Amino acid sequence: xxxxxxxxxxxxxxxxxGETILPFFRTALAIENxxxxxxxxxxxxxxxxxxDAMRQTIRNVFPEHGILGEEYGAxxxxxxxxxxLDPIDGTKSFxxxxxxxxxxxxxxxxxxxxxxxxxxxxxxERFTGDGGAAHYRGxxxxxxxxxxxxxxxxxxxxxxxxxxxxxxxxxxxxGKVEKAVKLSRYGGDCYAYCMLAxxxxxxxxxxxxxxxxxxxxxxxxxxxxxxxxxxDNGPAQAGGRIVVAGDSRVHQAALGMLKS
Numbered sequence: 001x002x003x004x005x006x007x008x009x010x011x012x013x014x015x016x017x018g019e020t021i022l023p024f025f026r027t028a029l030a031i032e033n034x035x036x037x038x039x040x041x042x043x044x045x046x047x048x049x050x051x052d053a054m055r056q057t058i059r060n061v062f063p064e065h066g067i068l069g070e071e072y073g074a075x076x077x078x079x080x081x082x083x084x085l086d087p088i089d090g091t092k093s094f095x096x097x098x099x100x101x102x103x104x105x106x107x108x109x110x111x112x113x114x115x116x117x118x119x120x121x122x123x124x125e126r127f128t129g130d131g132g133a134a135h136y137r138g139x140x141x142x143x144x145x146x147x148x149x150x151x152x153x154x155x156x157x158x159x160x161x162x163x164x165x166x167x168x169x170x171x172x173x174x175g176k177v178e179k180a181v182k183l184s185r186y187g188g189d190c191y192a193y194c195m196l197a198x199x200x201x202x203x204x205x206x207x208x209x210x211x212x213x214x215x216x217x218x219x220x221x222x223x224x225x226x227x228x229x230x231x232d233n234g235p236a237q238a239g240g241r242i243v244v245a246g247d248s249r250v251h252q253a254a255l256g257m258l259k260s
Contacts, residue, residue, distance in 0.1 A: 006107055006115055007115070007128075009061065009062075010105055010107070010115065010117050010128070011117075011126075012057065013054050013057055013058070013105050013117075014103060014105060014117055014119035014121075014126060016050075016053045016054060016057055017050040017051075017053060017054050017087055017103045017105075017119065017121075018103065018119060018121030019121075020046070020049045020050040020053045021046045021049075021050045021087070021088065021103065021121060022121050022122065024044065024045060024046035024049075025046070025094065025097075025122055026097045029044050029045060029046065029095070030044065030045065031043075031044055031095055032044070043071065043091065044088070044091065044094070044095065046087070046088060046094070047070070047071055047087045047088045047091060048071050048072075048087075050087035050088065050103065051069045051070065051071045051072055051085055051087040052071075052072070054069075054083075054085050054087065054105070055067055055069065055072065055085070058083050062081065064076075064079060064081075065079055065080075065081045065082065065083060066078065066079035066081065066082035066083070067082065067083045067085065068082055068083070068084045068085070068211060068212060069083075069084075069085040069086070069087070069212060070085065070086045070087065070210070070212045071087065080109060080110060081107060081108070081109055082107070082108045082109075082111075083105070083106070083107055083108075084104075084105075084106035084107070084108060084113075084211060084212050084215040084216055085104070085105060085106075085212060086103070086104035086190075086212040086213060086216070087103055088101055088102075088103065089101060089102055089103070089104045089118075089189050089190040089212075089213060090102065090188075090189035090190060090191065093187070093189065099120065099122055099123055099191075100187055100188050100189055100191045100192075101120070101189060101190070101191070102118045102119055102120040102189075102190045102191060102194075103117075103118070103119045103120075103121070104116070104117070104118055104190055104212065104213070104215075104216035104217065105117045105119070105216055106212075106215040106216030106217075106218075106219070108215060108237070111237070112237070113131070113215050113216075113218040113219050113237055114130060114131065114219060115128075115129070115130050115219055116128065116129055116130075116215070116216035116217055116218060116219040116220050117216060117220075118190050118191070118193070118194050118216065118217065118220065120191070123138065123139070124138055124139055125137070125138035125139070126138065127145065127194040127197065127198075127220055128220065129145070129197070129219040129220030129221070129222070129223030129224065130219050130223055131218075131219045131222045131223050132223055133223045133224075134146075134197050134219075134220045134221075134223030134224040136198065145194075145197045145198050145199075145220070145223070145224040146198075146199055146224055146225055147196065147197060147199055147221075147224050147225045147226045147246030147247065148199035148200075148202070148246055148247070149246075149247055150202040150245075150246060150247040150249070150250050151247070151249060152249055152250065152253055153177065153180040153181050153203075153250060153253045153254065154180065154181070154182060155182055155202075156181045156182055156183075156202035156203045156250050157181065157182060157183045157184075157185070157200075157201050157202050157203070158177065158178060158181040158183065158184040158185070158201075158202070158203045158204070158205065159184070159185050159186070159187075159188050159192040159195075159196075159201050159203070159204050160174065160184075160186060160204065160205050160206055161186065161187060161188065161189055161192075161206060162186050162187070163175070163178075163186070165206075165207065165208055166207045166208070167207070170207045170241065173231075173257065173258050174205055174207075174258070176257045176258075177203075177205055177254050177257045177258065180253075180257065181202075181203065190213075190216075190217060192204055193217045193220070193221060193244060194217075194220065196221065196224075196226060196244060196245075196246055197220050197221050197223075197224035197226060197246075198224070199224075199246065201246070202245065202246050202247065202250050203243075203244070203245050203246075203250050203251075203254055204242070204243070204244040204245075205242070205243055205244075205254065205258070206241070206242045206244075207240070207241045207242075208240075208241075209236075209239040209240060209241070209242045210239045211237060211238060211239050213239060214228070214236055214237065214239055214242060215237050217244075218236060218237060221244055224246075225246070226244060226245060226246045227243075227244070227245050227246075227248055227251045228242065228243075228244050229242075229243055229251070229255075230242060230243070231243055231255065231258045231259065232259070233255055241258075243255060243258065
């Protein structure tokens with residue numbers, strides 16, 4: 001069985017999670033802070049209910065599969081197939097009523113990302129990829145996703161969630177890249193990655209990324225022709241410090257600055 005056999009099931013997971021989340025959006029929901037000792041890492045009932053709904057669906061259909069989720073951790077992750085779930089990537093945007101959030105659903109086989117979806121139920125958009133191709137479905141119609149060409153940093157549009165999430169040393173390295181690009185913007189979370197796959201953004205630089213933040217996005221980015229690595233130019237599925245680019249020339253230029 002190959003990853004393409006799971007396409008309809010991923011759509012089912014997206015629908016289940018979206019139906020669970022939407023009743024909470026732009027309501028006066030309770031917010032908890034998961035980060036002890038300072039900082040703010042919010043979680044809501046919507047996050048937990050959506051992940052629980054997806055987990056139950058996976059267990060019912062594929063009981064032999066593993067699951068790794070943001071809210072309820074890991075189970076049976078030594079399985080051939082492991083689902084990687086982030087019910088609401090961009091919870092800070094979600095609680096502020098902004099639309100730059102989405103549900104991330106990824107599938108790994110033997111530890112490698114083979115399929116991914118970002119579902120934004122409020123805007124009714126789905127971005128999918130299998131590493132070989134990437135696609136968009138939504139109110140604007142259905143189309144293939146392709147990154148755009150960009151000759152270098154001077155012509156690049158850069159996104160990061162926030163430099164304040166970086167430690168002092170990493171923020172200094174990021175600052176060098178930011179000074180070299182044409183335009184930098186903050187925010188976006190998973191939505192920014194999908195806009196890179198769609199050819200609207202050229203570069204994303206992040207730190208403190210968790211596997212559930214990046215695994216579902218890797219097949220979308222690479223399927224659209226982009227590059228996803230760590231700052232050390234290694235595999236990105238374990239998270240950490242991440243560089244994503246639509247053009248390999250921009251990727252190499254950013255790596256050069258981030259390593260220095």
